[in-house]
Structures are given as structure tokens and as C-alpha cells.
Amino acid sequence: MARxxxxxxxxxxxxxxxxxxxxxxxxxxxxxxQRSENPGELPSPALLDSxxxxxxxxxxxxxxxxxxxxxxxxxxxxxxxxxxxxPSRRARLALLERVHAEARRAQLPPELVLALIDxxxxxxxxxxxxxxxxxxxxxxxxxxxxxxxxxxxxxxxDTNLRYGCTILAHYLKREHGDWTSALARYNGSLGRTIxxxxxxxxxxxxxxxxx
Numbered sequence: 001m002a003r004x005x006x007x008x009x010x011x012x013x014x015x016x017x018x019x020x021x022x023x024x025x026x027x028x029x030x031x032x033x034q035r036s037e038n039p040g041e042l043p044s045p046a047l048l049d050s051x052x053x054x055x056x057x058x059x060x061x062x063x064x065x066x067x068x069x070x071x072x073x074x075x076x077x078x079x080x081x082x083x084x085x086x087p088s089r090r091a092r093l094a095l096l097e098r099v100h101a102e103a104r105r106a107q108l109p110p111e112l113v114l115a116l117i118d119x120x121x122x123x124x125x126x127x128x129x130x131x132x133x134x135x136x137x138x139x140x141x142x143x144x145x146x147x148x149x150x151x152x153x154x155x156x157x158d159t160n161l162r163y164g165c166t167i168l169a170h171y172l173k174r175e176h177g178d179w180t181s182a183l184a185r186y187n188g189s190l191g192r193t194i195x196x197x198x199x200x201x202x203x204x205x206x207x208x209x210x211x
Contacts, residue, residue: 070209071096074114077206082123095123098157106165108172113137113165115203116183119195125157137164 075092086092099117103110120138121127133140134154143163144152154160168186175181183196 067097067100070100070110073209074111074207078114078123081118081206085123095157098161102158102161102165105162106169108165108169111207111209112179112199112203113161113168114207115199116164116168116186118202118206119198125160126155135160135164137161137168139163139167143167 071093074096075089078086078092078096079089086095096114099113100110103113117123117136120133121136123136125136127136127138128134129138131140136157137160139154139160141154144150144154152159152163154163168182171185172179172182175185179200180193180196181190183199184190184192187195189195
């Protein structure tokens with residue numbers, strides 16, 4: 001309890017202070033579909049700090065021209081993939097703009113984040129799993145308490161993307177760029193490859209772009 005209290009105090013302080021190193025923080029985060037990697041193990045202080053900083057960071061959108069080109073391409077793909085959930089071009093572009101911004105903030109490929117969302121929730125922001133994971137990226141509610149932000153709404157698209165991208169980036173760094181292991185940690189299935197293979201297949205077949 002003493003350790004957890006210290007972590008929460010640090011997290012709350014980071015939120016209040018609004019530390020500016022959002023890009024570095026987001027590059028250090030990622031959650032499983034979300035349970036602790038080992039039973040009884042608390043999330044690492046590094047991950048909790050990353051989440052706290054990320055949630056306090058301002059919005060931003062770099063490389064506007066490239067992003068606009070990307071948005072036009074991806075919105076047509078999303079229209080084919082989920083015509084009922086996002087029937088209007090405006091709705092698709094609004095979602096994709098947020099995905100692009102949060103993925104870039106976390107130094108993740110936006111197309112990979114789209115693939116993960118595709119597998120996790122089929123782009124349904126109100127999705128709830130049998131385990132209680134919420135929203136587009138199926139974030140578990142326990143993360144809110146861990147970083148001292150119980151007020152956060154994980155069905156809110158911006159909030160969900162910020163959590164999910166931060167958590168995924170953390171695991172990618174922890175696994176030294178190994179997508180299979182990072183995705184397995186995100187899903188809470190480290191040591192198995194079914195989930196990573198599903199996400200990678202969605203990435204390569206539906207969301208991949210050549211750079």
C-alpha cells in the first residue's frame with residue numbers, strides 16, 4: 001500500500017504540474033487488454049508516470065499537410081470497413097484526426113493504431129468487453145485509479161486514445177521494438193501470438209501504407 005500510495009502521489013503531482021515532456025512520456029507507454037502482466041503485480045512506476053504526463057499534455061498536430069493526405073486515404077478505408085458506425089465523411093475524418101494525433105504523440109504508426117482498434121472494438125467507442133475493457137482501444141478502468149484520475153471517461157474518444165497509445169508505446173519500448181511481444185503485453189497474452197498476429201494482419205491487409 002505504501003508503494004502504491006507513493007506512485008499515486010507522484011502521478012497526481014505530475015498531472016497538476018502539467019510536465020511538458022509529452023512526446024517522451026507517450027513513447028514509454030502501453031497497456032495489456034488490460035490486466036497486470038503477472039497476477040498481483042502493480043503496473044510499473046514508469047508506465048504510471050507516462051500515463052500521468054500524457055493525460056496532462058496539450059493537444060497537437062504536426063506535419064499538417066502530410067496528415068491531411070493521410071486522412072483522405074484512411075477515411076475511404078474506414079468507410080469501407082465500418083460504413084454504419086461512421087456513415088458521414090465528417091465523422092470519419094474527426095475520428096481519424098484524433099487517432100493520427102495521439103499515435104504521433106506516442107511515436108506510434110497511426111496505421112498500426114487503426115489496426116489495433118479494428119481488432120479490439122471494430123471502431124465502436126462504446127464497446128465493452130466481457131472483462132470490462134472500454135472504448136476504442138479497450139482500456140481497462142483500473143488505469144484511472146492507478147494514475148489518480150478517476151474522473152476520466154474511457155468512452156470519450158480522446159481520452160481512450162491517449163490511454164491506449166501511451167500504454168502501447170510503453171510496452172513497445174520495454175520490448176525493444178518487438179511488435180509481437182508489445183502487442184501481447186497490451187492484450188495481456190504475453191507468450192502467445194494469436195492476438196499480435198490478428199493486429200499485424202489487419203495492419204498489413206487493411207491499413208498499411210508505404211512511406
